[in-house]
Amino acid sequence: xxxxxxxxxxxxxxxxxxxxxxxxxxxxxxxxxxxxxxxxxxxxxxxxxxxxxxxxxxxxxxxxxxxxxxxxxxxxxxxxxxxxxxxxxxxxxxxxxxxxxxxxxxxxxxxxxxxxxxxxxxxxxxxxxxxxxxxxxxxxxxxxxxxxxxxxxxxxxxxxxxxxxxxxxxxxxx
Numbered sequence: 134x135x136x137x138x139x140x141x142x143x144x145x146x147x148x149x150x151x152x153x154x155x156x157x158x159x160x161x162x163x164x165x166x167x168x169x170x171x172x173x174x175x176x177x178x179x180x181x182x183x184x185x186x187x188x189x190x191x192x193x194x195x196x197x198x199x200x201x202x203x204x205x206x207x208x209x210x211x212x213x214x215x216x217x218x219x220x221x222x223x224x225x226x227x228x229x230x231x232x233x234x235x236x237x238x239x240x241x242x243x244x245x246x247x248x249x250x251x252x253x254x255x256x257x258x259x260x261x262x263x264x265x266x267x268x269x270x271x272x273x274x275x276x277x278x279x280x281x282x283x284x285x286x287x288x289x290x291x292x293x294x295x296x297x298x299x300x301x302x303x304x305x306x307x
Contacts, residue, residue, distance in 0.1 A: 203243040208256040210299035234262040
């Protein structure tokens with residue numbers, strides 16, 4: 134099993150079956166894949182994300198999140214934390230979280246300067262800093278839009294379990 138498959142297995146623990154929560158701005162989602170992302174993936178012969186197949190899920194996660202977020206070249210456990218961030222926040226924001234954690238210019242592009250900075254730092258500390266930043270980010274989302282509070286406990290639980298999977302001490306309170 135590849136590192137991608139190991140990380141995907143962790144992600145899919147949180148990205149369950151079909152949901153279409155009225156407060157979720159992403160709309161209809163299955164296994165963490167939104168209808169819009171699925172439509173873009175299928176291009177033709179579109180259908181409801183309810184019917185997404187496991188091979189499509191794997192391909193979308195790898196091509197839309199794992200590779201664009203440079204997870205394949207990040208150290209363990211930063212790879213998993215950034216992958217989870219890319220899935221939850223988008224590739225650009227996950228790159229910015231990484232850049233903030235390693236103290237380089239925040240432009241949303243993981244290039245040579247970002248990767249050099251990552252290599253200079255302790256991977257566990259980078260991963261822990263990103264998880265803590267994500268916790269603050271979720272809090273800001275709820276502060277700006279209290280309707281999103283319905284998701285806060287789940288988001289925090291996800292981060293706590295991510296920290297645990299990475300053997301980090303980054304758990305927090307709601």
